[in-house]
Amino acid sequence: MKKVTLGTTGITVPQNGFGALPIQRVSMDQAVEILRRAYEGGMTFFDTARAYSDSEEKLGQAFEGIRKDLYIATKTMARTPQEFKSQLETSLKLLKTDYIDIYQFHCVDVCYRPGDGTGMYECMLEAKEQGKIRHIGATAHKLNVAEECVRSGLYETLQYPLSYLSSEKELKLVELCREKNMGFIAMKGLAGGLINDSKAACAYMSQFDNVVPIWGVQRMEELEEWLSYMNDAPALDAEVLAYIEKEKKELNGEFCRGCGYCMPCPAGIQINNCARMSLMVRRAPSAGWLNEEWQENMKKIEECLDCGQCMKKCPYELNTPELLRKNYEDYKQILAGNITV
Template structure:
């Protein structure tokens, strides 16, 4: 497994990070077992957030109780705070949950702007003070919008940047990796499986392994998923001509606007499950159809007819999708599949 240095942080870890969002869906006991197995298998980078319900608590139970020496792992977490008071509350809660004296990489979560010293918000000053106090080691941010990510990288203020990065990325998004290296900024790649649209982990691993300074964090919920990623610790897939062709075919199939399923558009004002309904046809192609064609999902898809086009979802979509139009198109295609007039496999 390739070892990666995250920019000017100097942090060196194997290029296989653990994304701890999904462990909020399993019991504490199961999460602890999976996290410790990840460590025993060679993973050293663990990413979580205050917004991930009890994910931090589970990390604390796994590693804050003497199972490992603190300096043997790298913990990154996030605050979605918008005020200094909330910043300090989040930081203190995270330290308590994680059972640690410090956080290696502290990130502003899903930034809509690049906080800077003297901008009037006081947010960047909070990061600086937390670093002075030794509660955090490195100042960082996460973004879903290309322009914000680019500003973070070029500002000289952030030591790592987290941004969605999969083999479905556009050329402009891939340029962010080069920009990070030019500015000595570490790159943390989230959503490496594009919200479940990518099912070939070998291709996903081979793609990101081409780039220096990048650590992908794979969302892991099941032991079987962990085993797949651990298998690449000693036998990392290479980006060869076969994988390159496979990825080219995938990008061709998924060209144009499509929903990544991030869920930031939620909740819908009329109760539509936007993050699932808006990519239904893609999921039907890439997963067992029966589950998505159940009575439950038929009823959920019918809710698209209730859309009032209020536009609220579009104001939150980091990819600036025309959500009402895509929803109607998915409903139309879905009905064609139900009627037997269209094949999806």
């Protein structure tokens, strides 16, 4: 597994990072076991967020005593200086550390700058001067905001979705980061679960010399799969490239990434799964998506209010109500046996 340096941060880690969002769904003991195994297996970059319920607390429990041997990135969704300072102190306490390697503005809609009137970037500078954070980063889902953050020269890392399903515009963003000597932290390397071949996903990332992917891990067997690549990294060879091209053709067009930023829905629709059900039911064991619970969830699409809230919040500017209805019609045809999956 090759190592990557995240731009001007100087942080050099294996190109195989740990995304700690999913561990909020398991017990403390399970999470600690997974995190320690990840470190023992060679992973040294761990990404979490204040918004991920008890994820930070689990990292703090797992890495107490070995903090200096790894890198932790976390995030704040604060939108005021007061919230910023409160969330930073909470993160430091839960992580059981006196510094954070990369502190990121979480899912920003604007590029915070000094003197913009918000005081937010000034908070980052103050925290850095105090030694509470070491590097300033931003995470974004909107391409134009991400580009602005990169061009501003104010951030050392950008976290943005990247997978072999990414568009040419998104790939140009990776190149822009490289040109600006800015680290790129790749989230959603499995496209929210649509990509189910970890070998191909990992091999794809290997072509970038400024990208550290963070793989969302919830189960030990998933982790072992990623750790197996530490000493036997998949190559982006002709066979893998052919597979990726086939995948791109199958998943061509607009699709929901499952990020969940459109939620909650006033009609109670689980948009982040229902809007991509046609793909999920074909790319995963279908029985799990065709049970009574999911039939009830999909039926809620009939109650869509067409309020437009989901469209306004979608970072990919998708026509979500239309996607929901298309997926529901396809789902009903599958249930009726008119379509075989």
